[in-house]
Amino acid sequence: MSTIDAMTANPDPAGAPGSGEVPEDVRRLLLRVVKNSDARLEDEVRAWAEEVGPEQAADRLAAFVELADLSPIRQLAFQALTFVGEPGGAAVQRLREHPFTGPFATAWLIQHGHLPDDALGPSDELLAIAESLAAMAAIDAANVVAGLRTTGDGGRQHEVVAQLWRVPHPGVADVLDAVSRAHPDKGLAKEARRSLHKLRSSRG
Known part of the structure; x- marks a missing residue:
């Protein structure tokens, strides 16, 4: 959309x-x-x-x-x-x-x-990242990969993806789904699927 x-x-x-x-x-x-x-x-x-x-x-x-x-x-x-x-x-x-x-x-x-x-504390920073990536996902899921790269190197991206499921933002599921499907780094895509599973489990 x-x-x-x-x-x-x-x-x-x-x-x-x-x-x-x-x-x-x-x-x-x-x-x-x-x-x-x-x-x-x-x-x-x-x-x-x-x-x-x-x-x-x-x-x-x-x-x-x-x-x-x-x-x-x-x-x-x-x-x-x-x-x-x-x-x-x-x-x-x-x-x-x-x-x-x-x-x-x-x-x-x-x-x-x-x-x-x-x-601006660490939790605030993560929420800001979630909001930015959710905006990208709402327009075109392909943009999320590029947006994630702006957060830092590969290690930082893994850290962000691993923690996103904890962020109280309604767009996080779409963000993680986009990363799991589109990110060329298979390890990071797998991390996104794992984080998405944790998110869904936490929401029952």
Whole structure:
């Protein structure tokens, strides 16, 4: 499923019932960027933020991140927060409490000098990896292998795959399945199958 498919097939990607409504203007904005190769996220977001006001833009983007249930959409909205100015920082701080984007929020705050370098712990790092790989798996499972390689050398990749089953993220099963099927390293593919088996066993 492409990001476009995800956004059009699931136009109101809310979380739990009653948790709120996804801001429609944010969905339209992100869909325009995804569908139009000439549309740059930064330019589109800055123009929109000037129209609605930076505070409103930050609040709506944060609400979208909190309610979206698909990793690619969630990550695109999170990236957009970078371009709304100072209010984006407060919104990112709020997103530290989000179960999936929390590590990204922490990393953003570290990068911008709001938190010390050691604020991102090992479990946060693994969750961030799971979120990134889940976004890739949702678009094209073949991308997961390339994404996994960005985590480090072969040993580090084995370590990540071996631990992913412990991460409380709904996309982990798809990630491990993709690695088990597509990774050219047979040992790593086997590790992914073993981790996937542990995940399924732990969920009954």
